[in-house]
Amino acid sequence: MIQITNLTKSFDGVPVLKTFNATFADGEFITLLGPSGCGKTTILRMIAGFEIPTTGEICLDGKLVSGGKTFLPPEKRDIGMVFQSYAVWPHMNVFDNVAYPLEIKHVPKDEIKTRVEEMLATVHLSQYADRLPSQLSGGQQQRIALARALVAKPKILLLDEPLSNLDAKLRETMRFEIRDITRERGIGVVYVTHDQTEAMAMSDRIFLINDGVIQQSGTPEEIYNNPVNPFVADFLGKVDFFPGTAAEGEITIPSWGVSIPSATERRGAVIVAIRPENIRLSKSNGGITGTITRMTYLGDVTDCRVQVGESIVRAVEDGDFRRHFKANDTVTVAVREFMVFPDDGSTQEQLQIRT
């Protein structure tokens, strides 16, 4: 269990993390998600002990490791960690790399051998035990790093963008491997990434961070479906924003030139956020109409741009949508679901990702 209380961090007086509070349960898969430079890696490194918090406390399993005058160095924290750059030692072979944490713990030779072999089997590297890391591919090197992080049976595993140097296909396989291995062993994971798909696919809970502040935390579904602000909505999945005015039972979107029915309790200036998959296009039959300006065939789906009034609206349709429609067709635009945020004039600013 990791308990983080009022954690902050500044570098040379510049705050990179503003008050972070969280409790990660045993065996929970936590993802810290956010654009690069948002402070997520800093949190991870503070948990690991590579950075000293400016203020606040971190407890691992109820034991204070950072806070006040206490500071436990990384080597005393019993944590596993995988780095973005793999950080596999080039001068040791695969076996020695993985055996290193056990050697330090003075585990007997025989046991080291069995445990390392078992670990290598888990990550499918058994036949490479005698190779040097430079003779292996990026994916294999990353698996060495994973094996090394897990071999000492830590209760917590920290992963710092471990998949960002791998190609798309490998990344997808590794996602499930990491997920399965850690779940099987009941290891709590803190996973740092800027890739929302990774976060969605792996996490029990996501902490979405921007500019040193937690924007929202919750299960992937909660965050995706009920984002608390336009930034969250935009970062997780695709979304288009349209300014509007909310009144009893409806919202008027001036740029579309129409109103759409809404049960929102907000009044006045609002931002309407619509995900492309929640827009349905059909043969023109009244209602809101628009003109298809572009269609992009992506195999499984078709990405459409529709001119509605003065706005361009994105819609995702089936792969065979092209067979029935073509550019410049007039279509009826149905909005199945949308989100409403108050418009305090800061939306554009919020959406800008500060790095």
Place this chain on the structure above:
Amino acid sequence: MSAQSRGPLITKLTLALVFLLGIALIFQGAAALRENDSAGFSSEAAFEAIYELSKEVDADWNALLKPALSALSDEEAAALNDISAELLRENWSERGAVGTEAFEALDLENDAETVQKLLYISYAVGGPKLSASVKKAAETAGAEIAPALLKAVLDENAPVPEAVTKPVEKLEGTARQAMLMKLYYASLSGSSQLKTASVNEFKKGVRDKALQLDAFRMIASGELTPLRQFILSHARTVILCGVLLSLDALLLAFMMAADRVWRFDIKWLIILAILDFLLVFQLMPLIYTVVKAFFPDSHFSLETFRRLYSYKLNFDALRNTLLASFATMLLGTLFAFPLAWLVGRTNLYGRRFFRSLFVLTYMVPPYVGAMAWLRLLNPNVGTVNHWLRVLLHLSDAPGPLNVYSLPGLIWVLSTFYYPYAFITISRAMEKMDPSLEEASRASGASPLKTLVTVTLPLMTPSLISGALLVFVSAASCYGIPSIIGAPGRVHTVTTRIVEYVSLGQQGINDATGLSVFLLTIAVVILFLSDVVLARKQYITVSGKSVQPALVDLRSWRVPLTALVTLFAVIVILIPFATILFTSFKIDVGKSVLRAGNFTLGNWKTIFGRAETLHCLKNSLLYATITATVGIVIACTMSYLLQRTRIRGRKIPDFLITLGSGTPSVVIALSLIMTMKGNFGINIYNTAYIMIIAYLIKYLMMGMRTVVSAMSQIHVSLEESSQISGASWLRTMYRITGRLIFPSIAAGWFLIFIPSFYELSMTTLLYSSNTKTIGFQLYEYWTFTSQPMACAMAFGILMFVMLLNFLLGRLTKGAFSI
């Protein structure tokens, strides 16, 4: 919370205390200096002597005088006291009115101890003269005759012991009593009498009679405590320590305030230690040298420069240095760029071989090259001149080429310094992203067009940087001009500086004027290549690099390879062969192949001499110490630079860079001027001063190598070891140390090799006990026998090659020059 706020408070208090301690030391030292001056004692050593004497007098009083005097009856004691006081008055009045006055100022009522001590020390320093034989007689007779002598002092009619009757015979009254008293002391104290060394030191340091009396009182009353004595006799050292201490405290306070972390960190203390070393041994001497040039008599004057440059020889030296350096820069770069391109980017035959061959010259002592070319281009007996005369059917007159000239100097400098540009440029070439050139080829440009429009412009920074490096190295070279210039009357600034220094104090002052000139060149160029151009352009050892696509030379491949081979033969093979052949000659003027002109005698003689072996031992020892201390500093600095965000870590880095850019002779000169005790440190004529000079000059070589290796190692390699549970020390040993070991070894050798054969600084700093192999070689060449010098040079050369080979082995081929 209170505990948290107490930490910083303690830190601040400690810093303030250290600062105050430093200030206190400065004041104490300054006061001591003033006291030294006002006391008129001509040297601080006087205080040491006074202190020594006071200890000795005390010891003698307790061990000898006190027991002997306590055996007297009360009346006798009183009588002796009166007589002693009278003798003291008599003795002191010999020093004039001051003496009488000083005596009257004494309060001697019933103070037998003070009287006796004063008398004892007064006699030891200047009392009645005892001839050596009498003194010896009294000492030999010893305590047996002491009571009789004392009786004789008290009672004029008592018999004087036989052994010492002679000196007393003709004396009367107080003179007789004085003599007897002195004999009494001598017989009592025997061999433990005041050490003549301290007495002599005292007399040397305190010549003024009146001051001597003050000093006597100081001795008798024991008012000089050990601490006071130390401060008085080491006033300058105390001030230096005070300045450093308060400076360190201030710096530390500034750094902590900037970081808002009021916690002591060992890293800061290490930085400060390195910084202090550099401040004391590098910056202060350099600044002093510059200041001395403008303030020759402690006020501003350009007299030094006026005197220097009104002298034609110096003016010529200045012109020669500039001309030679500039020409060497052009010629050297002209060699280096095509070679670097051919070797680095084309499919030239044997390019790897040529690469290591050209870099090799970098490791050869400059004076060896000069010696070789001297043998080849000597106007009368030079081998090349000989063959040219035969080929061109010239008369037997000297020429046609003459090495003892400015062009000769330029030629030799170029053949020695082109590798500096070569290394810089070829490193940049190897590092260049090959896709930049490929893009040019893909756009339809020919290889030549690509070379001119893409490669060359991209290389410009390193080209300029390499050229500047050649310029500054040539300008500050001493070895080559000293061998070629001296006989040919082609003086350069460096040779002039060395000549001036040998002239003594006035010469040293004049040398500062020339040094300022050299230093200005060096600093300007350092600034140009360090700040204006990219910072990376320094020569370091080659690591591994990506293999860029090679340009196919096609039909040019053979002719260009032949051309490069010819260059290698002329610039490397022939000179080295000349050195080797000369070392076997009996008659230097004749060919070694001529019957009867071959001998191994030179080798046997030179390496059989105890002096050579002594010099060799010195060189090995100094170079080993320099390299070892240097690599420790280098590793520490690398860690601080690469792995910490500690404030102020760039300052030592800057100073180390400055040190390596400073011409050798200037470093040596500045150390001579400041390390003879006038700034509290006296290491003149010792091995320390040489080791420090080598360190300042060559530290950067080692540091850059380790820094670049460490920058290649991603921090996460260390962090993943830490997270595996390894301590910092273990991580350094198992991970970082192992990974950068080749660079550490390379760095060690890079400091060791030039320190081993160093000449320029050694020439100025050596003493008869600290001669090195490089200097001895120079002496042999100039004064004794050229073949022997050549044997020695080739020996050094082979040793350096051997080291290089070892380095390659040790680092599995990753490093070797």
